[in-house]
Amino acid sequence: MSALxxxxxxxxxxxxxxxxxxxxxxxxxxxxxxxxxxxxxxxxLARMSRSRILSWPAAAFVVFFRGAPLLIxxxxxxxxxxxxxxxxxxxxxxxxxxxxxxxxxxxxxxxVAYMVEVVRGSLNAVPAGLVEASAALGLTPRxxxxxxxxxxxxxxxxxxxxNEVVMFTKGTAVVSVITVIDLTAVANxxxxxxxxxxxxxxxAAAFYWCLVNAIRLGFGALENHLNRHQRREQAVKPTTPxxxxxxxxxxxxxxxxxxxxxxxxSDRRPVPVKAAAPALSTATPKEHAL
Amino acid sequence: MSALQTETGPQPVAAxxxxxxxxxxxxxxxxxxxxxxxxxxxxxxxxxxxxxxPSGSGKSTLIRTINRxxxxxxxxxxxxGITLDxxxxxxxxxxxxxxxxxxxxxxxxxxxILENCMLAPRLTRKLSKTQAEALALKYLERVHIGAxxxxxxxxxxxxxxxxxxxxxxxxxxxxxxxFDEPTSALDPEMIKEVLQVMExxxxxxxxxxxxxxxxxxxxxxxxxxVFMDQGEIVEEARAEExxxxxxxxxxxxxxxxxxx
Ligand SMILES: Nc1ncnc2c1ncn2[C@@H]1O[C@H](COP(=O)(O)OP(=O)(O)OP(=O)(O)O)[C@@H](O)[C@H]1O
Ligand SMILES: [Mg+2]
Numbered sequence: 001m002s003a004l005x006x007x008x009x010x011x012x013x014x015x016x017x018x019x020x021x022x023x024x025x026x027x028x029x030x031x032x033x034x035x036x037x038x039x040x041x042x043x044x045l046a047r048m049s050r051s052r053i054l055s056w057p058a059a060a061f062v063v064f065f066r067g068a069p070l071l072i073x074x075x076x077x078x079x080x081x082x083x084x085x086x087x088x089x090x091x092x093x094x095x096x097x098x099x100x101x102x103x104x105x106x107x108x109x110x111x112v113a114y115m116v117e118v119v120r121g122s123l124n125a126v127p128a129g130l131v132e133a134s135a136a137l138g139l140t141p142r143x144x145x146x147x148x149x150x151x152x153x154x155x156x157x158x159x160x161x162x163n164e165v166v167m168f169t170k171g172t173a174v175v176s177v178i179t180v181i182d183l184t185a186v187a188n189x190x191x192x193x194x195x196x197x198x199x200x201x202x203x204a205a206a207f208y209w210c211l212v213n214a215i216r217l218g219f220g221a222l223e224n225h226l227n228r229h230q231r232r233e234q235a236v237k238p239t240t241p242x243x244x245x246x247x248x249x250x251x252x253x254x255x256x257x258x259x260x261x262x263x264x265x266s267d268r269r270p271v272p273v274k275a276a277a278p279a280l281s282t283a284t285p286k287e288h289a290l
Numbered sequence: 291m292s293a294l295q296t297e298t299g300p301q302p303v304a305a306x307x308x309x310x311x312x313x314x315x316x317x318x319x320x321x322x323x324x325x326x327x328x329x330x331x332x333x334x335x336x337x338x339x340x341x342x343x344p345s346g347s348g349k350s351t352l353i354r355t356i357n358r359x360x361x362x363x364x365x366x367x368x369x370x371g372i373t374l375d376x377x378x379x380x381x382x383x384x385x386x387x388x389x390x391x392x393x394x395x396x397x398x399x400x401x402x403i404l405e406n407c408m409l410a411p412r413l414t415r416k417l418s419k420t421q422a423e424a425l426a427l428k429y430l431e432r433v434h435i436g437a438x439x440x441x442x443x444x445x446x447x448x449x450x451x452x453x454x455x456x457x458x459x460x461x462x463x464x465x466x467x468x469f470d471e472p473t474s475a476l477d478p479e480m481i482k483e484v485l486q487v488m489e490x491x492x493x494x495x496x497x498x499x500x501x502x503x504x505x506x507x508x509x510x511x512x513x514x515x516v517f518m519d520q521g522e523i524v525e526e527a528r529a530e531e532x533x534x535x536x537x538x539x540x541x542x543x544x545x546x547x548x549x550x
Contacts, residue, residue, distance in 0.1 A: 133396035137410035138385040151400050229442035
């Protein structure tokens with residue numbers, strides 16, 4: 001055993017505690033993602049708005065929270081707001097008094113600030129011709145946004161979004177500085193109890209590794225689903241009568257509108273970072289440029 | 291609203307019919323660049339107009355002002371009684387009057403052929419799913435795509451995609467159809483199938499304004515041809531005169547180039 005720096009017995013015994021920490025990490029991650037996505041879209045729309053009353057505060061928000069170091073941001077939210085007496089006595093103290101809630105708030109602000117650029121780039125990547133075609137069909141700008149721009153932007157932005165989610169998930173480790181017991185905090189506690197510098201940290205690392213790869217697989221599945229219109233291209237292209245007939249039989253007659261809904265509802269993102277970039281660049285010209 | 295006139299063929303219309311599109315003194319600027327100057331054009335119901343001219347002469351700009359994809363800066367445009375004054379209702383109304391087909395097809399890549407055709411009728415005409423689907427299938431049959439409705443646009447050839455784009459516009463049952471170089475992005479063997487669909491449409495009495503350099507199509511279908519250069523309408527004539535006896539030197543030069 002001594003050749004390896006890892007004490008397997010300790011690792012095994014620490015699993016229940018680690019799992020608790022992982023649950024906290026997961027909870028924070030999921031909450032921030034769920035809050036962050038709609039907020040990102042809203043702030044992006046404000047940012048892209050022609051009205052300065054909307055675009056300037058949004059731009060200021062992005063500049064401030066992208067620049068603000070996350071660690072200091074968390075300190076400020078958790079310890080800083082505690083100094084404000086009115087807040088301490090008010091009903092909002094339920095939120096600002098809780099380290100967990102403060103962690104979610106701080107991380108969300110940071111995440112949204114990064115996501116605004118991702119969402120903006122993706123929306124801008126939607127070919128103008130498609131937006132025009134939609135307008136020419138009599139769709140209102142809002143309908144065009146909901147049914148054309150957003151679903152397409154989601155596909156273009158998936159690779160960048162996956163990157164941000166992975167970085168951010170690993171980054172949740174900072175919440176331990178404001179007393180939230182996440183995966184990293186558990187590892188740290190164990191280290192202080194056992195003075196084993198390797199085992200708890202490596203065990204926690206293994207958990208993070210699994211989490212990140214689960215995210216990767218999830219994004220892979222989602223990307224496959226969203227890009228089915230491209231994937232089937234190769235499968236169906238040789239339009240033999242038999243192939244066409246088989247394909248024709250495949251979706252139920254009523255399918256058309258339901259998938260639309262699904263697309264608009266979903267959001268996460270697939271595929272490893274490396275594979276995603278080509279998917280983006282081949283998709284766009286191939287479909288729109290002809 | 292009905293496109294059921296039975297008049298066919300390229301003969302000039304005898305009794306004046308109601309006016310579909312009337313442009314008077316239309317001007318359009320891109321910044322300081324004047325893209326359209328003093329455009330006067332009247333199109334009556336059931337007429338087929340072909341617009342041609344050199345690249346950059348303002349053909350696309352003209353046709354796009356009719357459904358207000360480009361707002362115009364001077365003059366007036368009236369489409370089926372709707373004055374294009376930029377109010378949101380007039381914009382929405384005029385887009386229901388005009389179907390548009392683009393050079394680049396512009397099909398929605400994430401939707402199947404059927405979904406492409408059903409989207410606008412469902413949202414804008416508030417049709418039920420069943421109604422919209424029946425409508426979409428009807429027009430897809432008409433452009434001979436009935437068997438491929440579940441496919442995505444990228445799985446079709448260019449000619450097929452353009453025919454779907456025509457069907458998608460027809461699903462809104464507009465009284466006027468605008469075509470902006472619908473065959474320019476197509477390989478030669480696919481041009482014919484798209485032109486055939488357009489000719490069928492013309493025979494059904496649709497009011498059509500086509501920007502195209504397909505001179506055969508213009509001769510067979512157009513009531514009138516319009517030649518544009520540098521943002522102006524230089525010459526406007528019945529198809530035969532237009533090709534056989536062009537008056538202006540600019541049109542002569544252009545035709546010489548086109549017909550090699
Ligand atoms: N969005 C724009 N901004 C600035 N200038 C423009 C814009 N769109 C068109 N133009 C200019 O207006 C002029 C007319 O353009 P338009 O697209 O109408 O020409 P066209 O006759 O359709 O040419 P083509 O046959 O190449 O399609 C061109 O000189 C073009 O450079
Ligand atoms: Mg053009």
